[in-house]
Amino acid sequence: MTSQTPSPAAQRAEFQAFLSNMPVKLGSFVAADLPRSITVGEGEEKEFRKDFSPASLPWVEAYTLAKLPAPAAVAAPENQPFSEGVIRYVGETLLRTVGGTWDTDPEGGTGDGMPFIRPDSPAGEAAGQPISLISLLMTAAQQRRGDVFVTALAGALSEFGEEGAPFRSSTGIDLSAGGEKPTQVEQDHLDAFLSGVEPAIAAWIQEQGGGMEVWQYGREALDRLAADLRERYDSAGDMDDPDEQAYLAGAVRYAGEVIRRAGLGTWRFGAEASAEDPHAGQPYVRFAGTDGAEGFDVVPRQELRRTLDDASALVDAYDRATAARPAV
Structure with a gap:
């Protein structure tokens, strides 16, 4: 202090x-x-x-x-x-x-x-x-x-008296956006994943250079990440190289956290999704619908892959999350 x-x-x-x-x-x-x-x-x-x-x-x-x-x-x-x-x-x-x-x-x-x-x-x-x-x-x-x-x-x-009762249970933060709570299998994955998000991001940023002055939690940094991805990879298949997994693990957490903060979403984990589901085995961010709009998910790893064909994929996801941000 x-x-x-x-x-x-x-x-x-x-x-x-x-x-x-x-x-x-x-x-x-x-x-x-x-x-x-x-x-x-x-x-x-x-x-x-x-x-x-x-x-x-x-x-x-x-x-x-x-x-x-x-x-x-x-x-x-x-x-x-x-x-x-x-x-x-x-x-x-x-x-x-x-x-x-x-x-x-x-x-x-x-x-x-x-x-x-x-x-x-x-x-x-x-x-x-x-x-x-x-x-x-x-x-x-x-x-x-x-x-x-x-x-x-x-x-x-x-305050509600002996026979009174609170008329709601609420909070400004929904830790299970989208309604359903995680299953125990998913929660076990989340327990391991969430505790490592911030340390992994910090290590990834240090490796990229520039510190938080460059890698801020905002739209401009996602543009920078998109440019780096397009320079680093010729195709999405290049991302499957085992030597790239450490870099991508940090990029997934960083991009996901930037987008999550923009819309106050919630990290989830596709622990039980079928193999053909993009969520399968992946951390993703869920955004609850507001003002009658349906909720949606952002799977960071999929957005990283999409960026190679569409340079605006990450910032488009950021903008969508921003538009869905609930009032707090």
């Missing part, structure tokens, strides 16, 4: 990036940072609960306390990715139960400069008392009771 307070415009941009990155960041946190199982009692293995249910909050808080031994550890540079993951998880879990939306306060008065949630209340959508996730995390790390997260949820639910 710097001593300089970002401008309201910069804070709003950071907030949009926070929302845009939610599927990858939160998916990676659940897959890579939270354990699959824990040992209890006399060596009994139990599946770690991380399904965004209210019952998962004590599990996540207990594990958080084990990782963060004191409040000062929350902001320690080496722990910041984990702390942000906890904030994302707890916020999304609360929203799925009580409804509401993510928000930010450019003045820093609410949320302590971090994204926070505005839960629903009987007064209306997002009309409840704002909940600062960083404050919850700091309180949990200080009090070390193990029930801070679930108590915050109970407080938001209590």
